[in-house]
Amino acid sequence: MSDREEHLVGEFPLIPKQERAQLKRDLLLKSGHELFVTNGYEHTTAKEIAAHAGVATGTFYRYFSDKRQLLMSLLENQIEMLMPPEPIWGVSDPESTLASLLESHDKRLKAMGMQRLVPELLAKDSGFAEVLAAGKRKIFTRILSGLKMAYDNDLTWKDLDLNTVTWSMMTLAEHAPEKMKQCGNQTDYHQVAKVICRLIFPPEVIEKLQTDETVTEEEY
Structure with a gap:
């Protein structure tokens, strides 16, 4: 702690x-x-x-x-569980990998049962808000670092600001469970992951990563 x-x-x-x-x-x-x-x-x-x-x-x-x-x-021991998941870029089939992370994160939140309290606490408890914000800044830095590595390996779009992409990704991941309330249908994390990955990777990169995974599976 x-x-x-x-x-x-x-x-x-x-x-x-x-x-x-x-x-x-x-x-x-x-x-x-x-x-x-x-x-x-x-x-x-x-x-x-x-x-x-x-x-x-x-x-x-x-x-x-x-x-x-x-x-x-x-x-006290679960604050990290409230944070958006931290993906690993450049892996095979990034959409499926991220969808799995988002689904696992949603299950953890539901198991905690405390997620409905967070907005209330953020509005009323500055100390809690500060700790949560500090945790998000750490995750932001780690995600941004991973995106920069993917950028250096020519995996990402070259004309997008990575800070904005990181912020967009975290916002989508954090608020994905609210889709049910706003849209009236269940959150499909594979669709959320697809949107996030399209923000980061050109279509040909996603296809190549997915193909590389298929080849790897066939080889084994």
């Missing part, structure tokens, strides 16, 4: 050492997760979390300073 993430969580009132106390803390975390996902952050209180866990409100405050600290405890 980074220093920024440690700052987000803060110092706990008590770190349980006995198994029974740890079980109570874990139960509060589970209850908080369920209520945050169901009701949202603003409409969930520490008292409700404690009641849902079957413990007194005072017990909640033995382990957590407030509901924010509990939520950040849930997120």
Whole structure:
């Protein structure tokens, strides 16, 4: 966990050492997760979390300073999972590879069940927004570096600004799960991957990479 993430969580009132106390803390975390996902952050209180866990409100405050600290405890090891996936360029069949990454990312978000809270937190919690933005900047830099390598190997369009391409790719990847709400049909990640790859590679490069994969598979 980074220093920024440690700052987000803060110092706990008590770190349980006995198994029974740890079980109570874990139960509060589970209850908080369920209520945050169901009701949202603003409409969930520490008292409700404690009641849902079957413990007194005072017990909640033995382990957590407030509901924010509990939520950040849930997120502290999962912030990277909220980030857009980081593709590897120049591989065989980049469309299928990226589609697989996007689908896996979507499954992780759904398993977390916390993605609906992110817009709410970004609007209300500057500390969380700063940590998330810093994480995205790191991914942006890594993706841009990979695109520059692909550019140097004559795989990408030569007349496009790579910073803009990187930004466009991250925006599409990040907001792809929202397509269902806006368009009324399920997100097809193969189509999203196709759009992203068309931003990066000329058609003949995509065809060559896909053909190279076919040849490799036949050889083996």
